[in-house]
Amino acid sequence: MIAGVPASEVAALVRAVSPPEFDRDSILERFARARWSGITEPGDGDAGRLIAAVGAVEALELLDAGASLDDRAGGSYSAAAERWRPRLAHVDSLLHLRQAARFGARLVIPGDEEWPTGIDDLGVHAPMALWVRGVPGVLGALDRSLAIVGARAATGYGEHVTIEVASGLVDRGFAIVSGAAFGIDGAAHRAALASRGTTVAFLAGGVDRFYPSAHETLLNRIVEHGAVVSEVPCGTAPTKWRFLQRNRLIAAASRATVVIEAGWRSGSLNTAGHASQLGRPLGAVPGPVTSSASAGCHRLIREYDAVCVTSAQEMAELIDPATPSVGPASGPTPTRTRVLDALARTGRDVSRVAAISGLSLDEVRAELGLLDLDGLVTESPTGWRRATP
Amino acid sequence: MIAGVPASEVAALVRAVSPPEFDRDSILERFARARWSGITEPGDGDAGRLIAAVGAVEALELLDAGASLDDRAGGSYSAAAERWRPRLAHVDSLLHLRQAARFGARLVIPGDEEWPTGIDDLGVHAPMALWVRGVPGVLGALDRSLAIVGARAATGYGEHVTIEVASGLVDRGFAIVSGAAFGIDGAAHRAALASRGTTVAFLAGGVDRFYPSAHETLLNRIVEHGAVVSEVPCGTAPTKWRFLQRNRLIAAASRATVVIEAGWRSGSLNTAGHASQLGRPLGAVPGPVTSSASAGCHRLIREYDAVCVTSAQEMAELIDPATPSVGPASGPTPTRTRVLDALARTGRDVSRVAAISGLSLDEVRAELGLLDLDGLVTESPTGWRRATP
Numbered sequence: 001m002i003a004g005v006p007a008s009e010v011a012a013l014v015r016a017v018s019p020p021e022f023d024r025d026s027i028l029e030r031f032a033r034a035r036w037s038g039i040t041e042p043g044d045g046d047a048g049r050l051i052a053a054v055g056a057v058e059a060l061e062l063l064d065a066g067a068s069l070d071d072r073a074g075g076s077y078s079a080a081a082e083r084w085r086p087r088l089a090h091v092d093s094l095l096h097l098r099q100a101a102r103f104g105a106r107l108v109i110p111g112d113e114e115w116p117t118g119i120d121d122l123g124v125h126a127p128m129a130l131w132v133r134g135v136p137g138v139l140g141a142l143d144r145s146l147a148i149v150g151a152r153a154a155t156g157y158g159e160h161v162t163i164e165v166a167s168g169l170v171d172r173g174f175a176i177v178s179g180a181a182f183g184i185d186g187a188a189h190r191a192a193l194a195s196r197g198t199t200v201a202f203l204a205g206g207v208d209r210f211y212p213s214a215h216e217t218l219l220n221r222i223v224e225h226g227a228v229v230s231e232v233p234c235g236t237a238p239t240k241w242r243f244l245q246r247n248r249l250i251a252a253a254s255r256a257t258v259v260i261e262a263g264w265r266s267g268s269l270n271t272a273g274h275a276s277q278l279g280r281p282l283g284a285v286p287g288p289v290t291s292s293a294s295a296g297c298h299r300l301i302r303e304y305d306a307v308c309v310t311s312a313q314e315m316a317e318l319i320d321p322a323t324p325s326v327g328p329a330s331g332p333t334p335t336r337t338r339v340l341d342a343l344a345r346t347g348r349d350v351s352r353v354a355a356i357s358g359l360s361l362d363e364v365r366a367e368l369g370l371l372d373l374d375g376l377v378t379e380s381p382t383g384w385r386r387a388t389p
Numbered sequence: 390m391i392a393g394v395p396a397s398e399v400a401a402l403v404r405a406v407s408p409p410e411f412d413r414d415s416i417l418e419r420f421a422r423a424r425w426s427g428i429t430e431p432g433d434g435d436a437g438r439l440i441a442a443v444g445a446v447e448a449l450e451l452l453d454a455g456a457s458l459d460d461r462a463g464g465s466y467s468a469a470a471e472r473w474r475p476r477l478a479h480v481d482s483l484l485h486l487r488q489a490a491r492f493g494a495r496l497v498i499p500g501d502e503e504w505p506t507g508i509d510d511l512g513v514h515a516p517m518a519l520w521v522r523g524v525p526g527v528l529g530a531l532d533r534s535l536a537i538v539g540a541r542a543a544t545g546y547g548e549h550v551t552i553e554v555a556s557g558l559v560d561r562g563f564a565i566v567s568g569a570a571f572g573i574d575g576a577a578h579r580a581a582l583a584s585r586g587t588t589v590a591f592l593a594g595g596v597d598r599f600y601p602s603a604h605e606t607l608l609n610r611i612v613e614h615g616a617v618v619s620e621v622p623c624g625t626a627p628t629k630w631r632f633l634q635r636n637r638l639i640a641a642a643s644r645a646t647v648v649i650e651a652g653w654r655s656g657s658l659n660t661a662g663h664a665s666q667l668g669r670p671l672g673a674v675p676g677p678v679t680s681s682a683s684a685g686c687h688r689l690i691r692e693y694d695a696v697c698v699t700s701a702q703e704m705a706e707l708i709d710p711a712t713p714s715v716g717p718a719s720g721p722t723p724t725r726t727r728v729l730d731a732l733a734r735t736g737r738d739v740s741r742v743a744a745i746s747g748l749s750l751d752e753v754r755a756e757l758g759l760l761d762l763d764g765l766v767t768e769s770p771t772g773w774r775r776a777t778p
Contacts, residue, residue: 041727041747082749090744161678239730241723286675286687288546289699298675301690301697308690308697310678334630338430341628355479358430360471 002031003064012293013097017107019114019136027378031093033109036128038091038233039063039084042245046080049073056128063088103234105133105210116142116253121278127231127249133207134200134227138175138209139300141198145175146315147245147254147275149268150184151261155293158261161285162187165260168312170181174180174319175253176203179246180215180222184258184260184268189222199226200254204246205238218265229253244270251275256318258283258309262296269296276304281318283309335359339367340376340386347382390432391420392453394483402486406496408503408525415498418595420482421445422498425517427480428452428473429624432635435469437513438462445517452477483631485622492597492623494522505531505642510667516620516638522596523589523616527564528642530587534564535704536643536664538636538657539573540650544682550674551576553668554649557701559586563708566591567642569604569611573649573657576728588615591642593635594627595619618642636660645670645707647698651685658685665693670707724748728756729765729775 002010005198014030022030033056035292040047050059053073062069063084069077100107108114108130116139119126132139141339146169150158166176166188176200178185185201192199201222204212207230222228231249232242247267251257251274259282275282284306286296300306309315342348342356342364354364368384371377378387390400398713403419404411411419422445429436439448442462452473458466487519489496490596497503497519507529508515521528535558539547555565564587567574574590581588590611594600596619599608611617620638622630630631636656640663648671651657673695676683689695698704731737731745731753743753757773760766767776 039747044747079749082751083743083747086740086743086750087747157677157679194663239727241727241730244726285678286683286690286697288677289550289674290546294675295699296698298699302699308675308687310684310687310691314691337633338628338630341630351475354472354475358428358433358472358476360468361475362471382536 002028003035003060003354009094013094013101014107016101016360017097017105018106019106019112020146022111028057029055029119029253030107030129031107032060033129034097034107034233035060035093037131037231038093038096038236039087040128040204042127042231042242043125043248044071044080045124046077047084047128048126049075050077050080052124076086088140093233096235099206099208099234100131103133105131105207106136108132108139113137114139118142118254119249119252122248122252125248126252130229130231131207131233132227132229133223134229135225138200138227139229141175142177142200143200143252143255144173144319145200145254146319147177147250147257147271148184148188148260149178149250149257149271150259151263151266151268151293151296152181152183152185153263153293154183154187154261155291157287157291158293159187162260163191165258165285165312165315166191167195167197168257169315170195172312174316175200175226177250179203179250179271180210180212180219180228182212182215186215186218189218193221193225193273200253201226201228202246202249203228203230203238204232204242206232206234206236208234209237211238243267247271248274251280252278254280256281256283256315258285258315258318259297259300259306260285261287261293263292264295264299266296269300272300272304272306282306283315283318285309335363335367336371339364339371341383343377343386345385349383353384391733392424392449392482398483402483402487402490403496405490406486406494408495408497408501410502417446418444419496419498419518421449421602422518423486423496423622424449424480424482426520426620427482427485427625428476429517430518431516431535431620431631432514432637433469434513436473436517438464439466439469441513442518442722445450476610482622484623486674488595488597488623489520492522494520494623495525497521497528502526502745507531507643508638508641511641514637515641519618519620520596520622521616521618522612523618524614527587527589527616528618530564531566531589531642532644533562533641533708534566534589535708536566536639536646536660537577537649538567538639538646539648540655540657540682540685541572541574542568542651542652542682543572543576543650544680546676546680547573547679547682548576551649552580554647554674554701554704555580556584556586558704559584561701561705563705564589564611564615566639568639568660569594569599569601569617573605575604575607578607582610582614589642590615590617591620591635591638592617592619592627593631595621595623595625597623598626600627632656633659637663640664640669641667643669645672645704647672647674647704647707648686649674650676650682650691651689652681653684655685656680658689661693661695671695672704672707674698700702724752724756725760728753729758730774731771732766734774736769736774738772740774
C-alpha cells in the first residue's frame with residue numbers, strides 16, 4: 001500500500017503518465033511529486049526546502065504520519081505543515097493521474113530528460129513536477145527559446161508586431177514560449193505554429209481543461225506540434241495566484257522574455273519581473289506613446305532597464321549578442337563636408353574654395369584631389385565644381 | 390584706424406548691434422569677435438584655444454600683422470593660420486555689422502548678460518559670438534529650457550506628440566529650444582508660441598536670411614516673442630557643416646535634449662550625440678516599431694542610453710528628477726489573493742477555504758477577518774463567500 005492505495009494500482013497509473021524512458025525505480029518518487037503538486041500551491045518555498053532536505057518521498061511519509069518535520073528535516077516547517085495538512089485529506093492524486101492518462105498528459109519530474117533545465121533556476125520555488133501534453137522531447141527545445149508575452153487587450157499594432165517577430169524568431173531557430181492568453185500570447189503561439197516552429201504554452205490550471213476555453217482549438221494545435229504544460233494537476237482551476245506563479249515558469253523556462261504591449265499595471269509586468277529576478281534578459285517593444293497598450297512596455301524600459309527591442313533580430317541578440325549587423329556610419333570627414341559645401345555648379349578656384357570653406361589652401365587641394373578620385377568633383381576651365389552625376 | 394577702418398565708424402556700428410547695457414570699453418573686443426565669427430567656421434577649436442590664450446583682439450592683431458602666432462600664444466597655430474588667412478581678405482565684418490543693424494540683430498559675446506551660460510560648456514569649441522534677433526533678455530530663459538528636435542519628415546504621430554509635450558513643458562515653465570526646420574522642430578516652436586511660452590531657434594546660416602524660407606513667418610513670430618540665434622554673421626549661407634555645428638549650440642544652450650522621431654541616420658542623432666558628449670540629459674520618444682520615423686529614437690534608447698520619455702512630465706524629470714508621481718502598486722498580498730481565489734458565490738467553511746487555497750486554518754481565519762473589515766467577504770449560514778458589491 002502506498003498512501004492507502006494498492007501499490008500495483010499506483011505503479012500502473014504512474015507508468016501510464018511517465019515518459020517511455022523513465023526510470024522504473026522512481027515510481028515512488030514520481031507518485032510523491034504528483035501528490036506534492038496537488039498538496040502545495042505553486043511556488044511553495046517551504047515544500048521546496050523540505051524536499052531538497054529529505055526528498056519528496058520521505059517528506060510525504062513524515063507528513064502522512066503526522067510526524068514533526070522539524071526534527072528530521074532540520075528546519076522549521078510547523079506553519080507550513082498546517083498549510084499542507086488540510087489538503088492531504090482533499091487531494092486525490094490517483095484521480096489526477098487517471099485524468100492525466102486520459103488526456104495523454106505526462107508527468108515530468110526533475111532528472112527526466114524532458115525536464116527544462118532553466119526551471120531549476122527557481123531554486124526552492126521550482127515546481128514539484130510538470131504535467132505535459134504534447135510532442136515528446138519538445139521541452140528540450142527550450143534551451144533556445146524566447147518568451148513572448150503581453151496584453152490580452154492587444155491592439156492591431158501589437159498583434160502585427162507579435163506575428164512578425166514570432167515568425168522571425170522561429171526562422172532563427174527559437175522556440176516561442178507564452179501563456180496562451182488572448183491578445184499577444186495567442187498571436188505568438190499562432191505565428192509560431194504558422195511558421196512550423198516549436199511553441200510551448202504554460203497554463204495556470206490543469207492541462208485537461210484549457211483556459212481560455214475559446215483557445216481550445218489553438219491549444220489542441222499546440223499539443224499536436226509543441227507542448228502545453230502546467231505545474232498543477234489535472235482538474236485544477238486557474239486562479240489569480242496560479243496565473244502569477246505560472247508567469248515565473250514562463251520566465252524561467254525560456255532564455256529571455258520580451259513584452260509586446262502591456263498596460264501600465266499589466267500582468268505581463270509580473271512575468272517581466274520574474275525574468276529580471278532570474279537574471280534573464282528582458283526586452284520590451286515600444287509603441288506609440290499615445291497608446292495605453294504600450295504604457296507598460298515604456299515603463300519597463302524607463303524604470304526596469306528592459307532593453308528596447310524592435311525586431312526579431314534585436315530579440316535574438318538578447319540571447320546571442322552578435323556583432324551588430326549595421327554599425328555607426330563612418331560618414332564623410334569634416335574637411336570633405338566643408339569643401340563640398342564650398343563648391344557650386346560654376347567653377348571656383350582653390351583660393352576661393354579655401355576662403356569659403358575656412359580651410360587652408362593645402363587642405364583644400366588635398367581634399368579636392370580625393371574628391372576627384374571619387375568622381376565627386378571636376379576641374380573645369382573656370383575652376384573646381386561638383387561633378388554632375 | 391581698426392583693421393583698416395576708421396575707428397569711429399567701427400564704434401558706431403558696434404554700438405548699433407550691442408545690448409543697451411554693454412560695456413563701452415569693450416568695443417574693440419566686440420569688433421574682434423565679430424570678425425572672428427566671420428573668419429572661422431563654427432566649432433574651430435584652434436581659434437578657441439588661441440583666443441583663450443591671448444584674447445580675441447590680440448589674436449587678430451597678430452593674424453593681421455602676419456606675425457607668427459606660435460611664439461606669442463604658446464601653441465602650434467601655423468596650420469590653423471593658413472586656414473584663417475584666406476578668409477581675412479574676403480570677410481567684410483563692417484558689412485556684417487551693417488546688415489545686423491538693419492535686421493535689428495544684436496551681437497552677444499561671452500560676459501554679456503544675455504550670453505547663455507550653457508554654451509561655455511563647449512570649451513574651446515564655443516562660438517566666438519552670437520548674433521541674436523528677438524526679445525532682449527530672452528536667452529536668460531535658457532537656464533530652464535529643453536531642446537526638442539527631430540525629423541524633418543515627421544509623421545502625424547510625431548507632430549501630435551511634439552505639440553502635446555511642448556505645450557506641457559511651457560506649462561511647467563520651460564523654454565523650448567529647436568532648429569526651426571520642417572517637421573518636429575517647427576511643431577515644437579509653434580506649440581510653444583501657441584502656449585505663450587518662450588522659444589529660441591538656432592540657425593545654421595545668418596539671422597538675416599531665414600532658412601527654410603517657408604518658415605519665414607514662423608521665424609518672424611519667434612523674433613517677436615522669443616529669439617532667433619546664429620553664430621555665423623549675417624549673409625552667411627547655411628551649409629551642411631554649419632547645420633552639424635549648429636546642433637552643438639542647441640544641445641549646449643538647453644538643459645536637456647529630447648528627440649521626437651528621427652530616421653535611422655537622422656541629423657537629430659547628431660544633436661543627441663552633442664547633448665550626450667556635454668553630459669546633458671538625453672531623452673527619446675518611442676513610437677511604432679513599424680514606423681521608420683521612430684527608428685532613430687529607438688536606436689538612441691538601445692545604443693546610446695537615451696531615456697525613454699513619453700510625456701512632458703517625464704521630459705521635465707530629465708532636468709528636475711522629482712519623486713515619481715505614481716509609484717509601483719502595493720497590490721494585494723499573496724495570502725489575500727489566494728483566499729479570494731478560494732471563495733465562491735456559495736458559502737465555504739474555513740477548512741474548505743484552507744484546503745482550496747493551500748493555506749493553514751489560522752492564515753485563512755486571519756485573512757478572512759481582514760477581508761471582512763474591507764467589506765470584500767461576508768459570512769453566511771453556509772460559510773464565507775465573496776461580498777456582492
